[in-house]
Amino acid sequence: PRTDYFSTGSGAFQNGKLAVLINENTASASEIVAGAIQDLGRGIIVGRRSFGKGLVQEQFSFGDGSALNLTIARYYTPSGRSIQKSYKKGYDAYKHELDERMMDGELTGDRTSFQDSIEKAEGVTIQNSKKPKPSGGIQPDVFVKLDTAGYNKFYATLVSKKILSDYVFNVLTNKYNAGFIEQNINSFTLGDNDFKDFIGYIQRKNVQIDRFQLYNSKSVILSDLKALLCRYYLGDVGYYRSANQTDNAVKQALINLQ
Incomplete structure (x- = not known):
């Protein structure tokens, strides 16, 4: 019925x-x-x-x-x-x-x-x-179309091997403290120096690098690293506050709500 x-x-x-x-x-x-x-x-x-x-x-x-x-x-x-x-x-x-x-x-x-x-x-x-x-x-x-730019096989390898999260835990947490993240979450970005350090970290992990795919994924990697760093200090709320800044669906929602 x-x-x-x-x-x-x-x-x-x-x-x-x-x-x-x-x-x-x-x-x-x-x-x-x-x-x-x-x-x-x-x-x-x-x-x-x-x-x-x-x-x-x-x-x-x-x-x-x-x-x-x-x-x-x-x-x-x-x-x-x-x-x-x-x-x-x-x-x-x-x-x-x-x-x-x-x-x-x-x-x-x-x-x-x-x-x-x-x-x-x-x-x-x-x-x-x-x-x-x-x-x-x-x-x-x-x-909102699925954004596939930067999501390639090498990026998938980094994720599956937990290279991104390991880099955040072992390196970025020593460079950025909780107070800085909380005060600057909406304004700070990870830049070229952070990316160079990340490449060095990959090499030390003996991961074979596909440089074309690596640089093709640069913006995605840096966004993910920032979001994971925010999660480390601020939990899931921090993660989504960071991730939403580059999320196309969130951007479109805000535009259409104005």
Whole structure:
């Protein structure tokens, strides 16, 4: 049977401008919130199409201690959109659907529209009309393409070997103290001298350097190092205060809230 959920009208932020950031990893409850805010016109949705997980499961236990998770319902937004993305092409296609978004250009903005991706996934044609937005994840009001610049194989190697975090712990914490970070988090940046020191640290770790990819990732590396340094002293709040300064989705949200 259908169950409807209604807001109580006692929210803590009933007035004021609101932006919700989503991307392809935004799933389940967060999609329900984003979809409700979008359908009711309470705020804007910024980023990329969400994951598309809108199934409700219930666990049934057996006498031998095992259990079965059974899908019993689907979540819909107030306008009637199903959040769950399509299974029509089978389980394997569903499992690799995010890879497909990358390959066909949806995430990087090379594809003409979100509508194209839905039509491809569901095998249907969506006419341009006053119909509500199609089902299968939440479509943002403001699209922010995935920034792939600087994210190459060498950068991935540095991350997997924990070179970035080790450098912060072993080197940067000796150069920058907590007081400096707290007072200057919005203004200070890591520069060329820090990058040269980082290269020397990589060499001492006997990591084979691909200089082209290294310098291609320079801005990403320096931003990550600063964010990790802020996390060391100020926790996750410090990390995101730093990371948000270079986050394109955050920038677009601020622009659209003005």
